[in-house]
Amino acid sequence: MSTLNALVFSNGIEGIEQLYRSDPGVQYDFLTLGPDHPHDFTAYDLLIAPNGTDHVALYQMRREIAEFLEEGKTLFCFDGWFTDWVPGNRWVMDNSQKSKEVRYHIKDDPFELRRHFRIEDLNFSHGISGWWACGYIEPGPGAITVLVDTWKRPLLVIDAQSTNGLMVLTASGPLGNSSYATTDDAKAHQAMAGLYQGLIQFVKQMNVLSV
Amino acid sequence: MKKPKIGLIFNGVWSQYAFAKAPKYRKHYELLYIHELEAQHVNTLEALVIPFQSNQAAIAKRQSLIYDFLAAGKKVFVEGDSSAHWLDATWEDRPVNNYWWVKNPEHPPVSKTDYSHPLFRGLKPRHAFWHYHGVYTRIPQAARAIQVNQEKEVITWETGQYGGTLLVTTLDPIVEHGVQQITHLDHFCDQLTEWLVGIRPRGKFVVKPEDYGVAWA
Numbered sequence: 001m002s003t004l005n006a007l008v009f010s011n012g013i014e015g016i017e018q019l020y021r022s023d024p025g026v027q028y029d030f031l032t033l034g035p036d037h038p039h040d041f042t043a044y045d046l047l048i049a050p051n052g053t054d055h056v057a058l059y060q061m062r063r064e065i066a067e068f069l070e071e072g073k074t075l076f077c078f079d080g081w082f083t084d085w086v087p088g089n090r091w092v093m094d095n096s097q098k099s100k101e102v103r104y105h106i107k108d109d110p111f112e113l114r115r116h117f118r119i120e121d122l123n124f125s126h127g128i129s130g131w132w133a134c135g136y137i138e139p140g141p142g143a144i145t146v147l148v149d150t151w152k153r154p155l156l157v158i159d160a161q162s163t164n165g166l167m168v169l170t171a172s173g174p175l176g177n178s179s180y181a182t183t184d185d186a187k188a189h190q191a192m193a194g195l196y197q198g199l200i201q202f203v204k205q206m207n208v209l210s211v
Numbered sequence: 212m213k214k215p216k217i218g219l220i221f222n223g224v225w226s227q228y229a230f231a232k233a234p235k236y237r238k239h240y241e242l243l244y245i246h247e248l249e250a251q252h253v254n255t256l257e258a259l260v261i262p263f264q265s266n267q268a269a270i271a272k273r274q275s276l277i278y279d280f281l282a283a284g285k286k287v288f289v290e291g292d293s294s295a296h297w298l299d300a301t302w303e304d305r306p307v308n309n310y311w312w313v314k315n316p317e318h319p320p321v322s323k324t325d326y327s328h329p330l331f332r333g334l335k336p337r338h339a340f341w342h343y344h345g346v347y348t349r350i351p352q353a354a355r356a357i358q359v360n361q362e363k364e365v366i367t368w369e370t371g372q373y374g375g376t377l378l379v380t381t382l383d384p385i386v387e388h389g390v391q392q393i394t395h396l397d398h399f400c401d402q403l404t405e406w407l408v409g410i411r412p413r414g415k416f417v418v419k420p421e422d423y424g425v426a427w428a
Contacts, residue, residue, distance in 0.1 A: 011222055012266030014292045014304070033223075034269065035246040052264045054223030056244055059427045080225035083427045090424040093229050095391035095416065126310035134390055135423075172225065184306060 003027055004204060006046040011054045019050060019176035026200060033057040039064040041073075045207060049077040051174040059083035069165035074203050080135055080172040088140030088162025089169055097151065099130030104155060107148045111158070116198030119147075121191035125183040132192070133173040143167075166206060168199055175199065215241040216257040216408040219385070220248065222266040226389030230262075230400075232422045233389075235412050239404055245269045250276050256285070258407035263291025263344060263383035271297040281373035286407050289379040291386065292344045298379065300368070301349035309342040321366055325357045328369070330378065330406045338398035340366075343381040350379075358382075391416065 003025060010016050010030045020028045029044075033054045039061055041047065047068060049058060058065065062085035069075060069087065081091050104123050106114055125131040136153035139145055142161030145154040147170075159167040175196040179189050219240045221227040231240045243252055245266055253259060259280055261270060270277070274297040281287055293302045308320050321340040324331055331339050339358075346364035350356065351372060358367035358380065367380035384403060388396040397416060405411040 011224065011264070012268050013264050014267070014294050032268075052224055054266075055225060055228075056223035056427050057246070058223075080229075080423075082225045082228050082423050082425065083223075084424050092420050092423045093225070093391075093418050094420075095418050098394070099392050127313050128310060130392060134392070138424075185310075 004046050004200065004207070005029075005044045006048055007031055007041065007044040008048045008050060009033055009053055009058065011052050011057075013052045016050060016052070019174075019178055020048065021177050025204070041065075041068045044068075044073070046074045046076065046203065049075070049079050049081070050176065051079050051172065053077075053079045053081075055079070055081050055083045055085065059085045061085070066163065069163035069167065072165050074166040074168070074206075076168045076175070076199070078170045078173060078175045086167065086169065089143065089157065089159060089167065090138040091135060091169075091171060092138060093135040094153075097149075099128070101150055102130030102133075103150045104132065105148050105150075105152075107145050107152075107154075109146055110144065111198075111202045113146060113195060113198045113202065116201075117191040117194035118187075119191075121187040122195070125185040125188040131183065131188070133171040135171050137169055137171050139169075147173075166203065168203075212238070214255065215239050216410075217241065217404070218243045218253050218256045218259045220245055220259060220261050220265065220270065222246075222264070222269065224262075224264045224386070226386040227262050227264070228389070229391070229418065229422075230385050230389035233416050233418065235397075235414050235416055236400070236404070239408065239410060239412060245273070248273055248276065250279065253280055256280075258286040258288065260385060260407070261287070261289045263386040265291070267292075267294060267296070278373055281375040281377055283375065285375040287375065287377050288403065288407060289377070291381060291383045293379065293381075294345075299351045300347050300354075300379065302345050302381070303348050304345045305343070305364075307342055307344060311342075312337075318361075320360050321358055322361045322363075323359050324367075328357050330402060331357070332402075334398055334402060338395055340382065341387065341393055341396070342383075344383055345381050347379070347381070388416065391418070 010032045133155045139157045140162040143159035147156035155171045157169045350368045353372040354368045354370035356365045369378045384399045
């Protein structure tokens with residue numbers, strides 16, 4: 001597969017287009033969520049729910065998203081989905097731990113995503129820890145937990161079991177080509193963008209294998 | 212149980228939801244989903260809050276609802292970015308400096324705050340400012356600046372020209388308190404609630420796990 005066709009859910013938030021810019025590998029379209037939801041995802045290989053997504057709208061669209069996944073396609077959710085629209089997985093907000101105690105660790109990495117970023121660079125933005133993710137994920141059975149926090153709570157999960165498709169989920173950790181307002185620390189930014197590129201390459205490999 | 216007096220206009224963003232669902236605030240704030248919002252939903256409310264990461268275009272479609280609310284003598288608080296088509300002001304983006312307190316703690320980006328305003332009265336400087344999302348380079352003629360940055364650009368302003376009180380800031384207390392990475396925002400948000408409706412919330416910000424992974428009617 002030479003080009004992934006991706007659809008980014010837009011919530012009308014300032015700067016969203018800067019996060020995902022089309023290149024020869026990925027063509028991005030943006031769907032601004034609103035009161036009317038015409039949902040024809042057949043032209044797309046990948047749906048992206050970025051930081052700041054409308055989880056009321058996506059809950060209302062959950063059946064279409066489930067059908068999209070059943071076609072063997074891919075969902076990225078880089079936000080805290082407080083409504084139950086992500087099949088088989090749950091995100092839970094939590095404030096019981098202090099940000100300064102948070103460290104990210106690689107747990108299981110069968111797809112060698114670590115080749116694309118340095119975990120030590122993701123850990124700090126301008127020397128501040130705990131900046132990237134919020135809360136934790138309760139993964140579906142058989143899902144792979146790639147990243148965990150200090151208390152071994154899942155922060156990045158790849159789930160190829162809950163549906164016929166592939167889900168890449170973060171505990172609200174933003175991922176994209178660029179960062180709008182989350183960090184401008186060069187190393188943290190590179191880690192975030194590198195991990196995103198690694199995931200894009202992984203999805204393209206998976207799509208080739210499934211053809 | 213009494214109905215909340217503050218409407219929190221929300222576009223499905225989790226941090227807005229987390230704030231309004233926290234037991235400390237849920238009795239005061241009612242989530243109003245922007246795409247279903249009608250005038251009848253705000254008639255009994257005393258104040259409206261429009262948080263950071265709002266859908267500005269969707270709000271612009273309900274501009275008359277907000278200005279009618281103000282015309283009734285009520286309060287509207289607007290936070291965060293507002294590249295809006297519904298405010299008589301000009302917002303411009305700026306880099307978000309959320310690390311000044313590590314790099315240069317003696318020189319915060321905000322240089323001046325009017326602590327005589329009831330929203331800021333009694334707050335310590337570290338409780339009155341953490342970071343901002345852009346600035347206003349133009350505010351309505353009858354408005355007054357309450358908070359400015361080192362470059363004298365406006366961070367917070369207020370006007371009574373629409374009947375009630377419209378207070379606009381590029382701070383993001385509601386969203387940032389929902390995120391819970393800054394641990395001292397109770398001070399600002401409690402003061403905000405008291406300024407809006409005369410009630411000061413008490414207690415700690417608690418997250419209830421059962422509020423997550425929910426169905427939505």
